[in-house]
Amino acid sequence: MPDSRPPSPRSTSSIQALESLAPIERLLAVMARLRDPDGGCPWDLEQSYATIAPYTIEEAYEVADAIERGDLSDLKDELGDLLLQVVFHAQMAAEENAFDFAAVAEAVAEKMIRRHPHVFGTADAEAAETVMVNWETIKAAERAAKAQDGSVSALDGVARGLPALLRAVKLQKRAARVSFDWGAVAPVIAKIEEELEELKVEMAREQPHPERLQDELGDLLFAVVNLARHLKIDPEAALRHTNNKFERRFRALEAELTAGGADLAQAGLEAMEAAWQRAKAAETKKQDEEAS
Structure with missing residues (x-):
């Protein structure tokens, strides 16, 4: 070197x-x-x-x-x-x-x-969707060539170190490419409801088992990610958006209560919920004014 x-x-x-x-x-x-x-x-x-x-x-x-x-x-x-x-x-x-x-x-x-034969070679791809199909086909061929023992899975190459939401999306997309997927949103929502009921059953046990609770909650989250995928929404981005929204409103709640001399820890849930709703209404009003 x-x-x-x-x-x-x-x-x-x-x-x-x-x-x-x-x-x-x-x-x-x-x-x-x-x-x-x-x-x-x-x-x-x-x-x-x-x-x-x-x-x-x-x-x-x-x-x-x-x-x-x-x-x-x-x-x-x-x-x-x-x-x-x-x-x-x-x-x-x-x-x-x-x-x-x-x-x-x-x-x-x-x-x-x-991976861009339509740019550097002779392949045709006039739409982004065609580019993605070609890209994934080439990637699949690369994974097959790298397989040590000759065994190839549609899930090969989905890194375990990815954030859980992102990895769930990638696993589901890979499965969908070999037709392991629902063709509509309705059964996905039904699956979410099914997983929620199974979680409730486990929670209702006299002594809920921590590992089973984790499994059922994980199944529910995986089903919600599947809904996001079918709606063409990035669940990671959606959750980031909600995190930011929660932070904005909670900070507004804090500012209102502390400005009035309240001790936040002693304010009580009712007062905090009322301040939350006012922060939510103020934010919605501002968004409506900006949109008009």
Whole structure:
């Protein structure tokens, strides 16, 4: 592997050498320097793929948050933080002579070319739906080629590390591609009602079993995700939206009660519910005025 470390740590010439590099080369050199056993950063040197993985996931969520807020300045910063995670993992792999950043970039470029035959080849795809069908067909062929023992499942490649809601959607979509799916919304709603009743039965037991309660609640959530999929709604985005809505209204509730001198912990549910309804009404009125 080529040595991309800048010379003489902490020196003026070192900084000048970094500044003379193209941005991506500069970032790679900075990370190599941070991981250098000779004068690098003690914290960075202690990290591994496993310890960095949670930060990678967190940064991806912060990118999504900046997009949802429409803050392009934050988006630039968060994309940089996410890119740093890729560079960090690639640097650790380079130290093990496994692969480097260039290999990562080359592999994903080749993948994009391979999966876009309508752009880089002779295939036809004039609609986004056709592109997605072609994409999934190519991915399925890739998974089959990578299978070690020759066994292939429609569910291969759905990462276990995904957030549970997102993984549920992906599992359901994969099953649907081989026709394991309802063709209408009505039976999905019936399934939700069925799962809710099964949860109620378990809850009504004299001594509900924690594992069975978890199973029944999980089944209910999985069925709700299925409804979101059939309605073409991203359940993760829907829940984020509701989380934000709850936070706005609860903060308004807090502000109203504390402004009146109330101790929030002692205000009581009735007073809090009344303040909640006022916050909800004020928000709805504002939305109606903005829409008119």
